[in-house]
Structure formats: C-alpha cells, structure tokens
Amino acid sequence: MRNKEFKINEFLSLVLKWDKTLIYVNGNKFRQCKYVLLNIPVNDIDQYAFINSIDEVIDNLDHSLEEYTELIPPETKFWAHCSNLQAWAENDYNTDLLVLTLSFPLLKELTNAGDSKAKRVFKEEIGKRLMRGELSSIGYLIDGGYLRFLTCEEIVSIFSSDNCLVFDNIFKIYQKDDLDQFSLASSIFRDIGKYLFSSIERKLQHIFNTGNVEDLYIFFNYHMFDFLTDEEISMLFDSPMDLLERSLNILNNIDCENIKIEEGLLSEKIDNVLGEKIQERLLKLIYKKNMKYDVFFYLDLLKYLKNDDTDYLNYLENI
Structure with missing residues (x-):
C-alpha cells in the first residue's frame, strides 16, 4: 500500500505506513496510533452526559467490539485517527478529547x-x-x-x-x-500532601464545627499531618486552630473503648516537631479540670507528663 500523509498543522502530521498509522511531530516519528473501538449503547447514552474526558468514557463503555478491529481496513483506521487528532488540534489541544x-x-x-x-x-x-x-x-x-x-x-x-x-x-x-x-x-x-495545607485546614475546621469524630480519626490514623512541613504542623497545633486541644475536647466525651485511634494520637513526626510544646498544651488542658485520665492513657499521652501531673490527672478523674 502506498504511504498516505495527513498534515494537521506545521508541527503535527500522521502517516499511513505498512498498514500502521504513525504520528509525526516536527517531521520526526513520535509513536504509532493504537486503535480503541468505543461502542456506546444508545439506550445508555444519558449516563455519559457528565463525563469529563475520553478516559472516563473508555472506563465506562462496552469494549466487546475491540476484538473485531482487525476487520477494519488500515486506511479507515488512518482517517479515523486523522479526524480525532485534527479535532484535538482545532480545540486547542484539549486533553479531554484524547486518551x-x-x-x-x-x-x-x-x-x-x-x-x-x-x-x-x-x-x-x-x-x-x-x-x-x-x-x-x-x-x-x-x-x-x-x-x-x-x-x-x-x-x-x-x-x-x-x-x-x-x-x-x-x-x-x-x-x-x-x-x-x-x-x-x-x-x-x-x-x-505537602501542597494540601489549605485543604487540610478547611477540613479540620469543618470537623471541629460539626464534631465529626469519624473524620477526625482518619486524620490521625492515616498520619495525614506527617506530609506537611514542620512550620505547617506547628501552625495547626497553635492558635487559632489549636488542633490538640480541640481534638481532645471531642475525644474526651467518648468512652475509651469506643475511641478508634489505632496507634496513639500523636505520630513520631508531630512529636519531633512540637517537642516540649506537647507537654505544655497537655498541662494546660489538665489544669482546666476537664480531661479524663483514661483518655490520656488510651491515646498514649501520659508519656509526655511527669509523675506529679499524671497523679493530679488521676485525682481529677476520681473526685
């Protein structure tokens, strides 16, 4: 078969060579086109109205006809590829239009x-x-x-x-x-994760406004704070977010056996970043007389306190 060429613009062209469609960029071979046969069931067409890209279409379509692609003449495939890439170029290289x-x-x-x-x-x-x-x-x-x-x-x-x-x-x-x-x-x-501080901050604020303890568990159990910078971690635990205090205020109202924190409240990364600030914040909470000893024990927070502090916390639990 004689080679065919279709030029889309000065940089992009397609060539049919040895029954294969090849993409060329600036005169250099880029890659061979792969054929994807999409069979959209007419009765289900409405379900694709809100799909963003061709990748989502491919994920949701019937691929049962792909095994018959060898029956399609190479030249027909070539012109189909030309049409697709021309439409892509005419639509400002919108990546939603190609895989x-x-x-x-x-x-x-x-x-x-x-x-x-x-x-x-x-x-x-x-x-x-x-x-x-x-x-x-x-x-x-x-x-x-x-x-x-x-x-x-x-x-x-x-x-x-x-x-x-x-x-x-x-x-x-x-x-x-x-x-x-x-x-x-x-x-x-x-x-x-290091780019998501604003999203994390918004989500935490929503958790504290609603008291959604299940979402709070996710943050601590999946160590989602560990991917932030040291400065960002400090910002979350400082005012106005007061992450430690506000988290403990929620957890303090739950029976210990129902708390779903798996490996202690504070990760090694948080421990390293905050250092002695952890003890300061815990003591502040203890002397507000509103914390339960069992909660501190279950969340592995007693290790940050001195014996006198834990004794006092235990005393508050029993008065």
Whole structure:
C-alpha cells in the first residue's frame, strides 16, 4: 500500500505506513496510533452526559467490539485517527478529547518542538486535571513527571483553591475504606500532601464545627499531618486552630473503648516537631479540670507528663 500523509498543522502530521498509522511531530516519528473501538449503547447514552474526558468514557463503555478491529481496513483506521487528532488540534489541544496516555506526551512533544499553542495550553491542561481531582489522572501526571512543569507557587495555588477536588476525593476513599483505590490515594497523598495545607485546614475546621469524630480519626490514623512541613504542623497545633486541644475536647466525651485511634494520637513526626510544646498544651488542658485520665492513657499521652501531673490527672478523674 502506498504511504498516505495527513498534515494537521506545521508541527503535527500522521502517516499511513505498512498498514500502521504513525504520528509525526516536527517531521520526526513520535509513536504509532493504537486503535480503541468505543461502542456506546444508545439506550445508555444519558449516563455519559457528565463525563469529563475520553478516559472516563473508555472506563465506562462496552469494549466487546475491540476484538473485531482487525476487520477494519488500515486506511479507515488512518482517517479515523486523522479526524480525532485534527479535532484535538482545532480545540486547542484539549486533553479531554484524547486518551491521557497520548494527549499529554504528545502535547509535551509539541511544546518541545516549538508549537506556540501547545506551549500556551500545556500548563493549563496539567492544572485542569489537578483541579478536577481525578486520582487516576493525577497519578499518571505524577508518575510521568508532569508536575515539574509547574512552579511550586502554581501547584500550591491549584491545590489551595476551594474548587480543587483532589483532597476531597482522597478523603472519601479513606472514609469508605475503599481497598481498591486505597493504594492509589495513599501514593498520591504522599506525593502531594505537602501542597494540601489549605485543604487540610478547611477540613479540620469543618470537623471541629460539626464534631465529626469519624473524620477526625482518619486524620490521625492515616498520619495525614506527617506530609506537611514542620512550620505547617506547628501552625495547626497553635492558635487559632489549636488542633490538640480541640481534638481532645471531642475525644474526651467518648468512652475509651469506643475511641478508634489505632496507634496513639500523636505520630513520631508531630512529636519531633512540637517537642516540649506537647507537654505544655497537655498541662494546660489538665489544669482546666476537664480531661479524663483514661483518655490520656488510651491515646498514649501520659508519656509526655511527669509523675506529679499524671497523679493530679488521676485525682481529677476520681473526685
């Protein structure tokens, strides 16, 4: 078969060669197109109205016809790929219109080749995916090193936005104890937790306003504070957040056998950051005469106190 070429713009073209569709960027071979056959059931079309990207469509569609792709002539496949990539280019390289594993590598390659439009939208597309909070997409961007194309200030700005859903989506997986998604959520949180201070602060404020002890357990049991900077940890435990005091005020009203803190209240990281401040804050609470000895014991907080202080706490428990 004679080679066919379709030029989308000065940087992007497709070539049909040896029955294979190849993508070229700035005259250099980029990769071979992979064929994905989507079969959208007509009766179920409404369920796709709120899907954000082609990746979500692929995850939700019937793939039963993919085994028959070899029956489709190579030239037909070629023109289908040309149509898809032309639509992608005409829509400002919107990464929602191509699969993630093609759109971002191709957009990066076009940027490196000097495509001014690609350069303009590249960071915007990364930011859009981060803001949307789809964990599979964010995991791909992290693994592919795409966050390094944003400055630290840009990343913090995205994750600090009230409209950014990534922290909420991670927290929902922890709430549901979703084992299928837990590994991905934890991996992402380890990588980007240091950028999520504003989201953590907002969530804690909501917990203290509502007294939602189950959500409080999640923070401590999953050591979610450990990924913050030392300065940020100190800010949470200082006024006005007063994390330790407000947490203990909630836990102090619960029978010890019903408290679901698994490994003590304070992690080694918090211990190292706060040091003697922990003892100061605990003593302040003790001398307010509103803390239970059993709660301190169960949460492994007695180790921060001297014998006289624990005796006094025990005394308060029994008067």
